[in-house]
Amino acid sequence: MTLYKQIESITNIPWYYLAGIDQYERNVRQARRDLPKAEGITGIYIRPEIWAGILNPDITDENPLSIQFFNGFGLDGNGDKKASLKNDVDILYTFAHYLQSYGTDHDNIKIGLWDYYKRDKTVGIIIGKARLYKHFGRINLDEHAFPLPVRSHYSYRNTWGAARGWGGRRSHEGTDIFASYGLPVRATAYGIVEMKGWNRFGGWRIGIRDINNNYHYFAHLSGFAKDLQLGQIVEPGMLIGGVGSSGYGPPGTSGKFPPHLHYGIYKDNGYTEWSFDPYPHLKLWERQERNKKK
Known part of the structure; x- marks a missing residue:
């Protein structure tokens, strides 16, 4: 500085x-x-x-x-x-x-x-x-938060790279966190809302870009936090939406699978952008947040 x-x-x-x-x-x-x-x-x-x-x-x-x-x-x-x-x-x-x-x-x-x-x-x-x-007003903006409240009921395992068949053969570019419908979904980093809307695969979804060229992707939401806008600045733990089961069809399609949050991370290297496994980061952020609450 x-x-x-x-x-x-x-x-x-x-x-x-x-x-x-x-x-x-x-x-x-x-x-x-x-x-x-x-x-x-x-x-x-x-x-x-x-x-x-x-x-x-x-x-x-x-x-x-x-x-x-x-x-x-x-x-x-x-x-x-x-x-x-x-x-x-x-x-x-x-x-x-x-x-x-x-x-x-x-x-x-x-x-x-x-x-x-x-x-x-x-x-x-x-x-x-x-x-x-x-x-x-500062440059130390590296804190993170787990995308769901750590004291709530949820479950997840490493599903990155698993095969997916709906809409054509493809690879799963994220981790699925299963939880109750409507459970709060939170921003995982300091960042800016770069995308908000519908996708036939991901349903209601949000994309947030952080200071490390990482794009945090939240999909299958039940809806968005009130007043959340494109270009909005967010910080770790801020409410952005709710767990849902939207997607796999035209706008409004829901219920084709159990409610869960699809969470992915993509890295930009100046030429292109690719996904990488978010599971180790989720485990780290979950552990850090649980330790803070002890």
Whole structure:
């Protein structure tokens, strides 16, 4: 946070945009094998040849003057007369300076992000993170909650990857938690409601994007929490709907299976999105919440 505020004071790019970019890049690097893991405080990755300049014969160049001569991206952010990819201040200042060239207001920052990433979904995810950081005024937003009240009656096992046949052969991309009809369903993380509506497979469903590029998917709901809206900010434990048996048909279809919550998690890596097994996370969040209540 100190670093974000420092760069904000120099460039007038609000700290929460910088935090959103940094967190997005850190998550992408953790999810992909073709990118080096972050070694410093920041997670932003800029390819050495882009930093030093495409035509620069020395891709390890740290001289700001020669980098500028070869139209490189890198800048000296801390005044040590070096533009180093190993320096967190230089990296964050360089990216902020790039955005500053477009403007420091919301719309121009979005334009700058699109020109850099060339992907609408990436821009949307970063802006969502920025909204979360601005709303809560802090960057430690990693707490989680179990999707159902832990003192209620429910049961679940690891069903991720199991075969499903309705609507064609497919793989089950989540964990089914069986519980009483109407039991409260809660947000599992700090995030933004990215999707709300009907799907012929999942029935009434909700999708929430968290700060770690994870998309939390809640399906077969009996309905939604009052006043829950697309784009709304949620936090762990917040009521979002109820357990139901909706789906497997046109809007309104219900009762084709016992009431349960289908809960899935999907990861975005900057190119695509895929599901991963939520069962270990559910067990961890359940255990953590039970321990808090002791």
